[in-house]
Amino acid sequence: MIGVIFGVIVPYIAVAIFVVGVIYRFINWANSAVPLKIPTTGGQQKSLPFIKRTIYDRFDSPYTWWETVGRMILEIFMFRSLLKNTRYYLDRVSQKDARWLWLFAILFHYSLLLVLIRHSRFFLQPVPEFVEMLSEIEAFKGVFIPSVYVSGLAIVAGLFLLWLRRIFLSRERTLSLPSDHFALILLLAITISGNIMRYFFKADLEKVKELLMNLMVFDVGKAVAIADSIEPIFYVHFVLASFLLAYFPFSKLMHAGGVLFTPTRNMPNDNRARRHVNPWDSDPSVPILAKGITVGGKTFTSKKLDWDTYYSMYTDQLDEIAESDYKIAPEEL
Amino acid sequence: MYHKQYVIPLILIFLAGFFTPYWYNAMAESFGYVPEMKKPAGECVENKDWMAANHMLLLQQWRTQAIRHGAEGGRIYHSSTTGLEYHASTNTCWECHESKEEFCDQCHDYVGIHPECWDCHYTPSIEKPHYQGTDTLSKFFS
Structure with missing residues (x-):
C-alpha cells in the first residue's frame, strides 16, 4: 500500500x-x-x-x-x-x-x-x-x-x-x-x-x-x-x-x-543609443508629458518638457522644504 | 506575452530536457524494457530478494573472510536464511549461476554498473587460452 x-x-x-x-x-x-x-x-x-x-x-x-x-x-x-x-x-x-x-x-x-x-x-x-x-x-x-x-x-x-x-x-x-x-x-x-x-x-x-x-x-x-x-x-x-x-x-x-x-x-546597457519603449505606454510616439503626469493628485500636461511645467509640478514640495528651513527630518512613524 | 521569440523556445527546451527519457528511449526503442535473467538451478545461499539488493555486501564479506581468515579455515559462511554452511568463494555462486552474461550482466548493464571484480576473477564465461601453437597465444599476450 x-x-x-x-x-x-x-x-x-x-x-x-x-x-x-x-x-x-x-x-x-x-x-x-x-x-x-x-x-x-x-x-x-x-x-x-x-x-x-x-x-x-x-x-x-x-x-x-x-x-x-x-x-x-x-x-x-x-x-x-x-x-x-x-x-x-x-x-x-x-x-x-x-x-x-x-x-x-x-x-x-x-x-x-x-x-x-x-x-x-x-x-x-x-x-x-x-x-x-x-x-x-x-x-x-x-x-x-x-x-x-x-x-x-x-x-x-x-x-x-x-x-x-x-x-x-x-x-x-x-x-x-x-x-x-x-x-x-x-x-x-x-x-x-x-x-x-x-x-x-x-x-x-x-x-x-x-x-x-x-x-x-x-x-x-x-x-x-x-x-x-x-x-x-x-x-x-x-x-x-x-x-x-x-x-x-x-x-x-x-x-x-x-x-x-x-x-x-x-538587458543590454544601451539606453543612450536605443530607446527602451515602455510596453504599458499606450502610444509611445506621444511624449509622456503630452499625455499628462499626475503629481500629488494634480495632472499636468504640456506639449514637451518645459521648465515652467516641471517647476509647477513640484512647487508644493519645494515650498514644503523651504518652510522647514531646508532641514530634512526623519519621517515620524 | 513579451519576448515570445525567447520564451517559447525556452519552454520547448525545458520540456525536451525534462522529458529526455521519452525521446531517448523512443530512439533506442526500449520503452518499458525489463531484463530477463536466466533462472539458476539451485537455491541461493540467502533470500532471493535480500540477495538482489545486498549481494555486493555478501561478496565483500566473503572476500574479507578469504583474505584474512582463509588459511585458518575461516571461509565457512553460515546462511542466515537456511542455516546451511557454504564455502565462501565465488565458485559457490558459479555452481548455480552458469553464465555471467545471462545473469549478472543483465541487471548490471540495466543500471549502468560495471564491477571491476571480473576484470581478474574467474567467471564461467571467461575465455580460457587453449594452447594451439604460438600464433593463437599472441591473442592473449600482446
Whole structure:
C-alpha cells in the first residue's frame, strides 16, 4: 500500500505539478512588463569612441546582443553576481573577504549537476556511455568498494556549508526566512537519504529502474506490482525528491529558471543609443508629458518638457522644504 | 506575452530536457524494457530478494573472510536464511549461476554498473587460452 502511494501516485502528481508549474511561472514572468531599462552594470558603458572599454567592461556593461549573452552565460555557469556584492561581503574593519556564498554555491550546484547526470541511468535505457564514464571517473573506480561517488558527498557538504552560513553568520541569520531553511533541509534530507541508501541500507536498483520504466509508459498495473517489493529506504529518498519537484516551481528554488528572466542581467546597457519603449505606454510616439503626469493628485500636461511645467509640478514640495528651513527630518512613524 | 521569440523556445527546451527519457528511449526503442535473467538451478545461499539488493555486501564479506581468515579455515559462511554452511568463494555462486552474461550482466548493464571484480576473477564465461601453437597465444599476450 505504501509502495502504491509513494511509488506510483505521489510521483505522478509531483511531476505534473512540476511541469505545469514551471511553464506557468515562465509564462507569468514573460507576461510581466519591464517598463524601464534596468541593467545593473559594473563597467564602463559604451560611450564616445575615445573612452576605452576593456573585455571586462564588455561583459559587465554589455552593449550588443552577444555581450549580453556572454554575461548571461557567465552568470549561469560562474555565478559572477555572487562575487559582486563587495559592499556586503568585504568587512571594512578587518579587511576580510567573506564571499563564502559563491564558493558554497559553486560546490553545491556543480555537485547537483553531476548527481542529476548520474541519476539519468534510472531513466535511460540503454545507459549512455558518458554517464557510465562520468560515474566511474568521479568514483575513482576501483579505489573503494563500493564505489564512493565524490559528488554525492560534496553535495551534502555544500548544503551543510550553505545552511551553517545561514545559521552562524549574524547578518545571514537575520535575513533568513523559514522557506530558506526549508529548501536547504529538504535538499539535505534527499541527499543524505540517497547516500544512506547507497552505502548502508541497500535497495534493489534493478527493481527501482523497472518501476521508473513502467511509470514512464503509464503501465500502472506492473508499476503497482513492483512498487510493493522495493525496500522502504528507497521511498524515503523517492518521496522527498517528489516533494521537491512539487515544491520547486513555487519556491525560491525557481531561481533556476528565473535567472533567465532577470531584467537587471538580461538587458543590454544601451539606453543612450536605443530607446527602451515602455510596453504599458499606450502610444509611445506621444511624449509622456503630452499625455499628462499626475503629481500629488494634480495632472499636468504640456506639449514637451518645459521648465515652467516641471517647476509647477513640484512647487508644493519645494515650498514644503523651504518652510522647514531646508532641514530634512526623519519621517515620524 | 513579451519576448515570445525567447520564451517559447525556452519552454520547448525545458520540456525536451525534462522529458529526455521519452525521446531517448523512443530512439533506442526500449520503452518499458525489463531484463530477463536466466533462472539458476539451485537455491541461493540467502533470500532471493535480500540477495538482489545486498549481494555486493555478501561478496565483500566473503572476500574479507578469504583474505584474512582463509588459511585458518575461516571461509565457512553460515546462511542466515537456511542455516546451511557454504564455502565462501565465488565458485559457490558459479555452481548455480552458469553464465555471467545471462545473469549478472543483465541487471548490471540495466543500471549502468560495471564491477571491476571480473576484470581478474574467474567467471564461467571467461575465455580460457587453449594452447594451439604460438600464433593463437599472441591473442592473449600482446
